Amino acid sequence: MAASAKPPTASLSWNKLLPSSPFATALVSFPRRRNRSAKTVFVVAVSSGAKPTVLVAEKLGEAGISLLKEFANVDCSYNLTQEELCTKISLCDALIVRSGTKVTRDVFEASSGRLKVVGRAGVGIDNVDLAAATEHGCLVVNAPTANTIAAAEHGIALLAAMARNISQASESVKAGSVVKAFCPSAKVKFVSDLVYSFARKWQRSKYVGVSLVGKTLAVMGFGKVGSEVARRAKGLGMHVIAHDPYAPADRARAIGVELVSFDEALATADFISLHMPLTASTSKVLNDETFAKMKKGVRIVNVARGGVIDEEALVKALDAGIVAQAALDVFTVEPPPTDSKLVSDERVTVTPHLGASTMEAQEGVAIEIAEAVVGALRGELAATAVNAPMVPAEVLAELKPFVELAEKLGRLAVQLIAGGSGVKSVKVTYASARAPDDLDTRLLRAMITKGLIEPISSVFVNLVNADFTAKQRGLRISEERILLDGSPESPLEFIQVSGDSKFFVQIANVESKFASAISESGEVKVEGKVKDGVPHLTKVGSFEVDVSLEGSLILCRQVDQPGMIGKVGSVLGEENVNVSFMSVGRIAPRKQAVMAIGVDEPPSKDALKRIGEIPAVEEFVYLKL
Ligand SMILES: NC(=O)C1=CN([C@@H]2O[C@H](COP(=O)(O)OP(=O)(O)OC[C@H]3O[C@@H](n4cnc5c(N)ncnc54)[C@H](O)[C@@H]3O)[C@@H](O)[C@H]2O)C=CC1
Numbered sequence: 001m002a003a004s005a006k007p008p009t010a011s012l013s014w015n016k017l018l019p020s021s022p023f024a025t026a027l028v029s030f031p032r033r034r035n036r037s038a039k040t041v042f043v044v045a046v047s048s049g050a051k052p053t054v055l056v057a058e059k060l061g062e063a064g065i066s067l068l069k070e071f072a073n074v075d076c077s078y079n080l081t082q083e084e085l086c087t088k089i090s091l092c093d094a095l096i097v098r099s100g101t102k103v104t105r106d107v108f109e110a111s112s113g114r115l116k117v118v119g120r121a122g123v124g125i126d127n128v129d130l131a132a133a134t135e136h137g138c139l140v141v142n143a144p145t146a147n148t149i150a151a152a153e154h155g156i157a158l159l160a161a162m163a164r165n166i167s168q169a170s171e172s173v174k175a176g177s178v179v180k181a182f183c184p185s186a187k188v189k190f191v192s193d194l195v196y197s198f199a200r201k202w203q204r205s206k207y208v209g210v211s212l213v214g215k216t217l218a219v220m221g222f223g224k225v226g227s228e229v230a231r232r233a234k235g236l237g238m239h240v241i242a243h244d245p246y247a248p249a250d251r252a253r254a255i256g257v258e259l260v261s262f263d264e265a266l267a268t269a270d271f272i273s274l275h276m277p278l279t280a281s282t283s284k285v286l287n288d289e290t291f292a293k294m295k296k297g298v299r300i301v302n303v304a305r306g307g308v309i310d311e312e313a314l315v316k317a318l319d320a321g322i323v324a325q326a327a328l329d330v331f332t333v334e335p336p337p338t339d340s341k342l343v344s345d346e347r348v349t350v351t352p353h354l355g356a357s358t359m360e361a362q363e364g365v366a367i368e369i370a371e372a373v374v375g376a377l378r379g380e381l382a383a384t385a386v387n388a389p390m391v392p393a394e395v396l397a398e399l400k401p402f403v404e405l406a407e408k409l410g411r412l413a414v415q416l417i418a419g420g421s422g423v424k425s426v427k428v429t430y431a432s433a434r435a436p437d438d439l440d441t442r443l444l445r446a447m448i449t450k451g452l453i454e455p456i457s458s459v460f461v462n463l464v465n466a467d468f469t470a471k472q473r474g475l476r477i478s479e480e481r482i483l484l485d486g487s488p489e490s491p492l493e494f495i496q497v498s499g500d501s502k503f504f505v506q507i508a509n510v511e512s513k514f515a516s517a518i519s520e521s522g523e524v525k526v527e528g529k530v531k532d533g534v535p536h537l538t539k540v541g542s543f544e545v546d547v548s549l550e551g552s553l554i555l556c557r558q559v560d561q562p563g564m565i566g567k568v569g570s571v572l573g574e575e576n577v578n579v580s581f582m583s584v585g586r587i588a589p590r591k592q593a594v595m596a597i598g599v600d601e602p603p604s605k606d607a608l609k610r611i612g613e614i615p616a617v618e619e620f621v622y623l624k625l
């Protein structure tokens, strides 16, 4: 029985999904089906409180700075030492860096929880300690697309420059040579009186290059940059092969590139161009052993990261004649040390990490990262999140009431457990007519985790750190799908509007402080649905109830007999507690029943005591949602 219903709320602070934001409240209007095409679902209201502070630690394009300034106080402080960065960071809500700043664990620790977003104005995030960011609930976003072409063009520029000795020849012509010194008069006393004759060097035979046409180029890492390099190299008449364990074969085929194994790429390439990220598995992937597998005279281009090459091994491979030339934009340590053998080797062409440095790319990257950082600070889920799920706005809008339901079911479940020490194993079952692939449960799982952990700890759980926090606390969450009959119009519409979808949380092997929450199978079980956009509790243990999950809740088991609703209701009325919703579920007439009562205000201890003293009441519990 549903006694009353409040109008559905249409707003939710998405900041609770992301690192908490003290200054902005992001309200989400969730569209009905007919509004699905709306591009954005976010209505953002920034509170009148202090503006957030964004520290820009490396040069960023003006367009990006202007965008940031519309929303935040912007502190552009370049060339900070690690110590200075750690000092400043405790006053900053966001940090924007390029490849030159190391965002280490120390930085997150020094921020004391204030740092909510790190924006990497570029692709590679190897300079950000992602594990530390995640553990601190700090979102990391990057700008993955705006510098792709710039990096690919730089790769091609290095390839051609290396093959034709451009930088060496240019240096030689410019440097020229002193051919002789003579004394213009017999009275010369000082060296400065000598006149030097300067001649241009014109070493045409020394700098004969090699042709690219018809040669085999192995692109290692067939992602955004790698595939653009491949496309351009094909235009130069090269035979292009690629190695990338994760790249789809059809994408390679579409460009006319053959995907090959790592060893085959090494063994057949005349040129090797590196385009994979620096990770634990790509670190020093070119080393003594792998250089030994290469064709003699191979030429290597690296616009990825210095760390993917063992630089000492490259020096040896050059000396052994395995590698004829190399062109490097990136180094293990940047800038490389003054005694770097690689830099001083004439066969090696070098640039100071210029891959992304075109006017166009830097403007694009600045805008891309500024938008991502501002969006994240506003509480929106970032499309370029590196350590959190990327959920499209439309999906978010549809999932919104379920996200709320998920957190509340988690909160209810953990509060129903005796002892307050939480749970170790939770099973979440999602019932939906959507095919499993059409239902992204990461958000829901994060919110259940939040609901399960926050009421019993001081840990702040958000979308970034939910899985980490669960793991750290030894909480295992398993997920199961029940596929309902029906044919959803689209993967997500059905969940939001049909009211047929439901999910329940089961917690095994625990004692409940409300024994009725234990189902026939011995598990604490709560189940909920979304009705008209509002989360409802529909089952507690084996009892069917129907109460909107707003405010707080009293669950009460009693003997099913006339007058019980009135008795409990009048206790609450006398205590000035407003009842928002009430529902009774029973096993059979005149047997046991569970009453779920939604209350706007927390009842006093006295009110709860009086409810407990009603003779037919067998047990009851007050739960904060
Ligand atoms: N020099 C510069 O200024 C710039 C350097 N970069 C570097 O280039 C890298 C690639 O950038 P994008 O193409 O935008 O990234 P991406 O993520 O689109 O592509 C990287 C590709 O590498 C592949 N990969 C991962 N592990 C691999 C392995 N062990 N062997 C072969 N392939 C592997 C991935 O499957 C992916 O397809 C970045 O991580 C960054 O380090 C990017 C832009 C500018």
Ligand SMILES: O=C(O)C(=O)COP(=O)(O)O
Pocket: 098, 099, 100, 121, 122, 123, 124, 125, 147, 353, 354, 355, 356, 357
């Ligand atoms: O985007 C990348 O991965 C880059 O390497 C570009 O680095 P940068 O922003 O120019 O320091």
